[in-house]
Amino acid sequence: ELNEKVQSNERELQERQTEVEAVIAQQRAVELELEKKREAQTESNDQLNTVQAEFYRVGAEISRIEQSIQHNRETRQRQVEDLEKINSSWQELRQHIEDDSAKLEDVSRGIADKEPAFSALKQTQQHSALRLTQAEQTMADWQQSWEAFNRDDAAVTQSVQVEQTRQQQLGQQIERLNLRLQKLNEERANQSTAELETQQQALAAEESRHGAAMDALQQDMLRANNSVLAARENIDGLGRQLDEARNGIQDGRGRLASLEALQQAALGKQDKTVVQWLEKRGLHRQPRLAERVQVRDGWERAVETVLGPYLEAVCVDNVQGIEDYLAELGQGSLTLLEARGGGNFDKGALIGYLAGKVESEFELPAVIQQVRIANSLQSALASRASLKDGESVITKEGIWIGRNWLRVARSARDQGGVLEREQEIKNIRQQLEGAQAQAQDIERQLAEVRQQLTAQERRREELQSSLREANSSLADAKSRLHAVTIRMQQVATRRDELAIELAEVNQQIEQDRKELRQSQERMQAAQLKAESNAGMREDLQARRDTLAAELQQARAHAQADREALHEIELSIGSMRSIKTSTDQNLARMKQQLEHLQARRDALESALSNEAEPVEQLEASLKQFLQKRVDVDKRLGEARTHVEIVESEIRGLEQQRGSLENQVQELRAALEQIRLAAQEVRVRSQTLEEQLQESGFEKAALLETLPAEASIDAWAEEVTKADQKIQRMGPINLAAIDEHREQTERKEYLDKQFNDLTEALSTLESAIAKIDKETRARFKEVFDLVNTHIRDMFPRLFGGGQAHLEMTGNDLLSTGVSIMARPPGKRISNIHLLSGGEKALTAVAMVFAIFHLNPAPFCMLDEVDAPLDEANVGRFCALVREMASRVQFIVITHNKTTMEMMNQLMGVTMREAGVSRLVAVDIDEAVKMAAA
Numbered sequence: 001e002l003n004e005k006v007q008s009n010e011r012e013l014q015e016r017q018t019e020v021e022a023v024i025a026q027q028r029a030v031e032l033e034l035e036k037k038r039e040a041q042t043e044s045n046d047q048l049n050t051v052q053a054e055f056y057r058v059g060a061e062i063s064r065i066e067q068s069i070q071h072n073r074e075t076r077q078r079q080v081e082d083l084e085k086i087n088s089s090w091q092e093l094r095q096h097i098e099d100d101s102a103k104l105e106d107v108s109r110g111i112a113d114k115e116p117a118f119s120a121l122k123q124t125q126q127h128s129a130l131r132l133t134q135a136e137q138t139m140a141d142w143q144q145s146w147e148a149f150n151r152d153d154a155a156v157t158q159s160v161q162v163e164q165t166r167q168q169q170l171g172q173q174i175e176r177l178n179l180r181l182q183k184l185n186e187e188r189a190n191q192s193t194a195e196l197e198t199q200q201q202a203l204a205a206e207e208s209r210h211g212a213a214m215d216a217l218q219q220d221m222l223r224a225n226n227s228v229l230a231a232r233e234n235i236d237g238l239g240r241q242l243d244e245a246r247n248g249i250q251d252g253r254g255r256l257a258s259l260e261a262l263q264q265a266a267l268g269k270q271d272k273t274v275v276q277w278l279e280k281r282g283l284h285r286q287p288r289l290a291e292r293v294q295v296r297d298g299w300e301r302a303v304e305t306v307l308g309p310y311l312e313a314v315c316v317d318n319v320q321g322i323e324d325y326l327a328e329l330g331q332g333s334l335t336l337l338e339a340r341g342g343g344n345f346d347k348g349a350l351i352g353y354l355a356g357k358v359e360s361e362f363e364l365p366a367v368i369q370q371v372r373i374a375n376s377l378q379s380a381l382a383s384r385a386s387l388k389d390g391e392s393v394i395t396k397e398g399i400w401i402g403r404n405w406l407r408v409a410r411s412a413r414d415q416g417g418v419l420e421r422e423q424e425i426k427n428i429r430q431q432l433e434g435a436q437a438q439a440q441d442i443e444r445q446l447a448e449v450r451q452q453l454t455a456q457e458r459r460r461e462e463l464q465s466s467l468r469e470a471n472s473s474l475a476d477a478k479s480r481l482h483a484v485t486i487r488m489q490q491v492a493t494r495r496d497e498l499a500i501e502l503a504e505v506n507q508q509i510e511q512d513r514k515e516l517r518q519s520q521e522r523m524q525a526a527q528l529k530a531e532s533n534a535g536m537r538e539d540l541q542a543r544r545d546t547l548a549a550e551l552q553q554a555r556a557h558a559q560a561d562r563e564a565l566h567e568i569e570l571s572i573g574s575m576r577s578i579k580t581s582t583d584q585n586l587a588r589m590k591q592q593l594e595h596l597q598a599r600r601d602a603l604e605s606a607l608s609n610e611a612e613p614v615e616q617l618e619a620s621l622k623q624f625l626q627k628r629v630d631v632d633k634r635l636g637e638a639r640t641h642v643e644i645v646e647s648e649i650r651g652l653e654q655q656r657g658s659l660e661n662q663v664q665e666l667r668a669a670l671e672q673i674r675l676a677a678q679e680v681r682v683r684s685q686t687l688e689e690q691l692q693e694s695g696f697e698k699a700a701l702l703e704t705l706p707a708e709a710s711i712d713a714w715a716e717e718v719t720k721a722d723q724k725i726q727r728m729g730p731i732n733l734a735a736i737d738e739h740r741e742q743t744e745r746k747e748y749l750d751k752q753f754n755d756l757t758e759a760l761s762t763l764e765s766a767i768a769k770i771d772k773e774t775r776a777r778f779k780e781v782f783d784l785v786n787t788h789i790r791d792m793f794p795r796l797f798g799g800g801q802a803h804l805e806m807t808g809n810d811l812l813s814t815g816v817s818i819m820a821r822p823p824g825k826r827i828s829n830i831h832l833l834s835g836g837e838k839a840l841t842a843v844a845m846v847f848a849i850f851h852l853n854p855a856p857f858c859m860l861d862e863v864d865a866p867l868d869e870a871n872v873g874r875f876c877a878l879v880r881e882m883a884s885r886v887q888f889i890v891i892t893h894n895k896t897t898m899e900m901m902n903q904l905m906g907v908t909m910r911e912a913g914v915s916r917l918v919a920v921d922i923d924e925a926v927k928m929a930a931a
Contacts, residue, residue, distance in 0.1 A: 020663060100585055129561075834866075
């Protein structure tokens with residue numbers, strides 16, 4: 001059957017391989033066609049670029065001609081206006097020249113009339129200035145004498161004041177020292193240590209008394225600690241005994257549970273179908289035969305070998321009437337045994353037979369009466385010749401021998417048979433009862449010891465409290481004794497310090513009295529000198545009044561002469577300045593008159609010769625306009641052809657993609673078929689190896705198989721047998737504890753695994769949701785910004801176009817490029833534009849984003865610096881339009897931009913190094929100007 005599957009897989013593999021090759025050939029044909037279309041697309045693009053370049057060239061030529069025509073017309077208009085202005089200026093200059101010539105003659109006559117008076121006033125002013133200088137020098141000499149006198153008199157006065165202040169301070173200091181001397185004498189009289197010595201002796205006695213009490217309490221505390229430690233050691237010993245007893249109980253319970261589980265499985269109590277049938281009949285509580293059989297002398301294994309399935313028999317009162325319900329038992333094995341009493345055997349006749357080793361209240365199957373017993377395998381084999389019909393012989397190990405057959409039933413190690421296990425269950429139950437009684441006795445002893453420990457700990461706490469109080473009293477006594485000792489030391493030290501300080505105070509008093517007498521003598525000498533300076537002060541003050549009157553008179557004469565001279569000097573200077581400026585104006589106006597005459601002649605000549613170039617430019621403009629129409633038509637045809645080729649290429653790429661997907665699917669199916677074929681081959685080889693290892697030949701084995709042989713049926717029997725073997729596997733006494741620990745660990749690990757799986761699923765779901773929303777939001781925002789920039793760019797440039805392009809296919813990692821085409825240029829990346837074009841493109845991008853999600857304000861730092869006047873006007877118009885939604889803060893030096901603003905703020909530096917902020921509200925300024 002496996003070989004047939006292998007051949008079928010190989011045929012299917014060959015068919016799929018042929019199909020894959022056909023699809024690959026079709027894919028190659030599509031790729032060749034796609035390559036041809038791409039070459040055609042390249043040629044069409046080249047042709048389109050050529051026509052487009054020609055279109056741009058013709059457009060540029062038309063723009064140049066239009067600009068030339070406009071320039072010529074504007075130039076002619078300016079020339080006419082300039083000619084009119086020149087004529088008007090020429091007439092005005094003629095009139096100014098005549099007026100200035102008359103004015104120049106009047107000024108020259110006035111200067112000649114005032115020059116003699118100016119010379120006389122100048123001599124008078126020099127004489128009065130000399131007298132003023134002499135009076136000021138005399139006054140300066142007196143001032144020096146007065147200052148010297150004041151310095152000497154001030155020194156005398158200051159000396160008197162200093163000595164008075166010093167005498168006052170010395171008097172106050174002597175009074176303070178006397179008071180200090182009195183206090184030191186009083187303090188010295190009060191420094192006595194008799195009372196402190198009495199306190200020291202009393203505190204020393206108190207410290208000794210508290211120390212003795214402290215030692216007694218420490219001894220009691222040591223005994224209490226020893227009692228507590230002994231009680232705790234006793235508790236620990238009883239606790240270990242209790243733990244050992246509980247562990248023994250736990251082990252016994254585990255062993256009992258394992259044996260009971262095995263016993264129930266061995267007695268068929270885990271067959272759900274049979275158990276449910278017995279429950280319906282009310283027989284599920286009836287005992288099994290194995291539970292009512294007692295075997296003597298260790299013949300349990302032999303009895304179990306003979307009785308076999310009969311040990312699972314359910315003991316009932318009567319089997320009559322049950323046959324009506326047997327049809328309800330769909331599947332399973334069931335044996336019912338009537339309880340008629342087990343005393344129907346002749347005990348004497350059963351000597352030497354296995355039935356003689358069995359006691360039961362139920363009637364056992366007759367087969368056990370025909371089984372002899374043998375003490376060894378050799379004697380059993382030797383007794384085969386003497387066996388009667390239907391008889392057999394069995395050893396204590398369970399080796400059952402007939403005339404021509406031998407049967408051995410071996411159970412797993414340490415597992416035993418049903419009867420042995422039943423006896424072990426009973427023994428374990430008895431041991432558990434004894435262990436539980438022992439554990440209860442230990443628990444009672446442990447409770448008594450714990451009560452004793454509680455009382456001893458309470459006693460220890462009381463002792464600790466008393467010990468703390470005694471320690472506190474002792475510490476307090478020591479502290480007070482130490483304080484008194486320190487106080488006595490301080491008193492002695494203070495007495496020594498007072499003696500030293502008294503000597504210093506007496507010495508200072510004598511020194512201050514000596515300085516006071518010396519100060520009084522110096523003050524009397526200074527007072528005598530001050531009386532002699534009073535007469536000299538009056539003489540100097542009278543001399544000062546006389547000199548001040550003379551100086552004032554000299555200053556008045558000099559000031560009058562100086563003012564008269566200055567007045568006539570200003571008059572003459574003004575006239576000379578007027579004459580100089582008038583001469584310069586006449587010369588300048590004559591030059592301007594000559595220049596205007598030459599300019600007027602040139603304009604008249606140019607106006608007569610500029611009509612012909614405009615007519616020639618208009619004729620060239622008509623020719624280039626017709627040429628642009630033709631090129632535009634060719635450009636449309638080339639674009640249509642390129643779009644057709646691109647559409648065909650997209651169709652071929654879709655077809656190629658479909659074929660690639662089909663090839664991938666076929667290859668995946670082919671790989672699945674290969675894996676299935678390989679699996680069948682491996683299974684076939686494995687079966688052949690198993691047959692070789694078991695010593696069978698495949699052909700001979702197939703001949704011996706029955707016709708109704710079925711793999712599924714045999715596999716099911718093998719599974720059942722394997723399950724029974726596993727249930728009867730080796731018993732681990734610690735299995736229950738290990739199972740509980742491993743179950744708890746498994747539950748903990750399962751919980752962690754479920755938490756991690758749930759968290760991972762939640763995280764993956766959140767990531768997928770975020771990625772999906774991010775892609776959607778990014779695409780939405782990209783499209784909106786792209787739409788706004790397509791609208792903003794032509795408004796800022798006065799034409800052209802711009803759009804955004806993604807640099808990748810994944811919306812989560814793609815970059816964005818700005819493609820811009822200013823008017824008259826090819827479309828290119830923003831990095832290939834000039835500085836002004838980059839600035840305007842960036843502004844278009846920023847404004848497009850602000851249209852989508854406006855911020856409270858926008859700061860533009862010298863954005864208009866690289867822009868010309870026309871671009872600045874468009875930039876300002878767009879800013880003014882958006883100012884209704886966004887507040888703009890613009891840093892600029894451009895006057896056009898400043899005119900648009902509502903508020904102006906600038907920084908000025910009127911003083912070097914001092915900056916100042918100047919703010920102007922345009923609206924308020926306009927209102928103020930209007931007012």
